[in-house]
Amino acid sequence: MNPPAGNSTPDWLRQRAQSTPERVALISADGSLTFRELDQAVDEMTSELAVMGVKAGGVVAVLSWNSAPFVAVVHAAARLGAVLLPLNARLSADELGWQIKDAGAAFLLHDEANTMVAEGLAAVAGRPLKLLGLGSPFEGLRMSGVRAVSDSSMTARRQRTERRFDLSEVQTILYTSGTTGRAKGAMLTYGNHLWSAVGSALNLGVQTDDRWLACLPLFHAGGLSILHRSVIYGIGCVLHESFEPARVNKAIDEDGVTIVSVVALMLEQMLDERGENPYPASLRCVLLGGGPAPRPLLERCAALGVPVVQTYGLTETASQATTLAPEEALSKLGSAGKPLFGTEVRVLRDDGAEAGPEEPGEIVVRGPAVTVGYLGQPKATSRALRGGWLHTGDIGYLDAEGYLYVLDRRDDLIISGGENVYPAEVEAALQSHPAVAEAGVIGVADERWGQAPLAVVVARKGVVVSDEELLSFCRERLAGYKTPKRIVLAEALARTAAGKLMRGELRQRYG
Incomplete structure (x- = not known):
């Protein structure tokens, strides 16, 4: 039974394809799709997932870099009422396996670049896991770890799934970065x-x-x-x-x-x-x-x-x-x-x-x-x-x-001698130096002050700069307790796939 109209909306892509069918919806390496064409591609993806066994309430994991098939999966999962679990392709197999198990995913969709990882995850996840290799929306889908596309799926492709979106229903589980312990799945x-x-x-x-x-x-x-x-x-x-x-x-x-x-x-x-x-x-x-x-x-x-x-x-x-x-x-x-x-x-x-x-x-x-x-x-x-x-x-x-x-x-706040030091402020001061490309600041133990700032700096290509020059630069722009106790020059700083600085890795190496 569909939820009451007051608490739900029509399928967003379906309604958009009816309203502005010929507007360009997506431009990617695979080419260009209008909203009408994207809606049709999603219908095919929806049918393939249904034949695979995906049902409303089930969790579908996706291990893929950005691609048109990824886009189709997002809308197809919603069309079936399944919960989408996008996986960070930069994580280790152990981390990915834990998230799949924690979320209760029974299906894993993957791009070609992540095929070997996906096949390995079937063992690490600790639960039965059906795999589906994603191809281009222009070329259909290819199956891996399941069975070949059957006549029944071709019939299913001609069936349009119509579903309203209950606004209180969970659509996506996204795991947040864990500062301590395992990441948490935000619903x-x-x-x-x-x-x-x-x-x-x-x-x-x-x-x-x-x-x-x-x-x-x-x-x-x-x-x-x-x-x-x-x-x-x-x-x-x-x-x-x-x-x-x-x-x-x-x-x-x-x-x-x-x-x-x-x-x-x-x-x-x-x-x-x-x-x-x-x-x-x-x-x-x-x-x-x-x-x-x-x-x-x-x-x-x-x-x-x-x-x-x-x-x-x-x-x-x-x-x-x-x-x-x-x-x-x-x-x-x-x-x-x-x-x-x-x-x-x-x-x-x-x-x-x-x-x-x-x-x-x-x-x-x-x-x-x-x-x-x-x-x-x-x-x-x-x-x-x-x-x-x-x-x-x-x-x-x-x-x-x-x-x-x-x-x-x-969690990143540094308390030095009772004063609050915000790493971002110190990083901003360092990054205003013309020789600095990146800077990361953490707190390290200090016998006198409890904690003191330590900075890890990446110089711009072809530029030579000393830690003493940078310390002197900071002293002119920051209070004494905010000035790094030490500056370490490095080749690069570890960052997440979204570009965020991974301070935890800095602490492990330099703290």
Whole structure:
């Protein structure tokens, strides 16, 4: 039985294909698809999954880099009422196997690049696992580990699955990075994704000729959310398999990209690759997430006229929670903006009282885009969701006008001699040095101060810089307790697939 109409919506892609069938929906390495063609490709994928045994309520895991088949799977799983489990293709087999087992997935869809890993996971997952190799939507599907496509599946392809989306139903399980122990599976409903899309549209606006570039991984909330917004808004998604600065710049110039989502390091690399060549006026928004952005980068963008819009979001909020309005990008440089429509944000002191203007505290979020909880972890859910508010573990402050400024993760805070040191602030100071490409800061034990900052720095290619020069540079710009006790020069910094700095690895190596 379908849920009551007041609590559900029509299938998003199906309705979009009926409303604007000939608009371009997807541009990828496989070619271009209109919404009508994408809807047809999803119908075929839906039928194949049904023949494979996927049913409503079942969990379908996907191990793939960005691709058109991945896009088809997202919509096909929803069409069947199955729960989607996007897997981070950069994780180890042990981590992937644990997530598959924890989520109860019985099906694993994979691209060709991950075939060997997928076949190995069938043993590691500790449960029966059916595998499906993903081919191009233009070429149909090829099966692996199941059976060849049968006559019954060809008949099923001609059947259109019609289903309404219950907004309270879980659509996606996304595992968050675990600071301690195993990662947690955040359950995101259809309502979470819909409200996230609506809030973003009311902030950034939607134009019929918009094209949103997805070069963030689709297995992260920031990438996945672009697929939902493309369909809900009726705009094209330009999909890249991975991030390549030159290719992104070329897509902005030649593929009509008007919006792009990146993190700070990606944007820095785009600017370095582009040089003095200005971006076209058609690029109206560079949505910048993934943590606090270095102020020197924002100032560089302002000087070049790059339309950067900072945002703050989490897996648990289905992407954005706050976003700076485009017209305020310069007047509120460094701010992540105000809450999206329907979302509320507060900053709390340690005693739970609301912090005053510009007083740092923990950022808490409430609204219809916030997760319903963590899969199978009632204690973690009750710790994170208290009184209807999601306690993020992030530190920030609100100014007198209600604009949010994100400082750092609570777990990353360094307390040196009783003073709070925010690693992001120290990193920003280091990254303002012309010789520095990247910087990561952690706290290390100190006999006198309890903790002291240690910085790991990557120099720009072809540039030589000493730790003493950088220490002297910091002393001129930071308070004594914020200045690193030691600076280590390294070849590279470990980052997640979404471009976030992996401080845990820095602590293991240098702490």
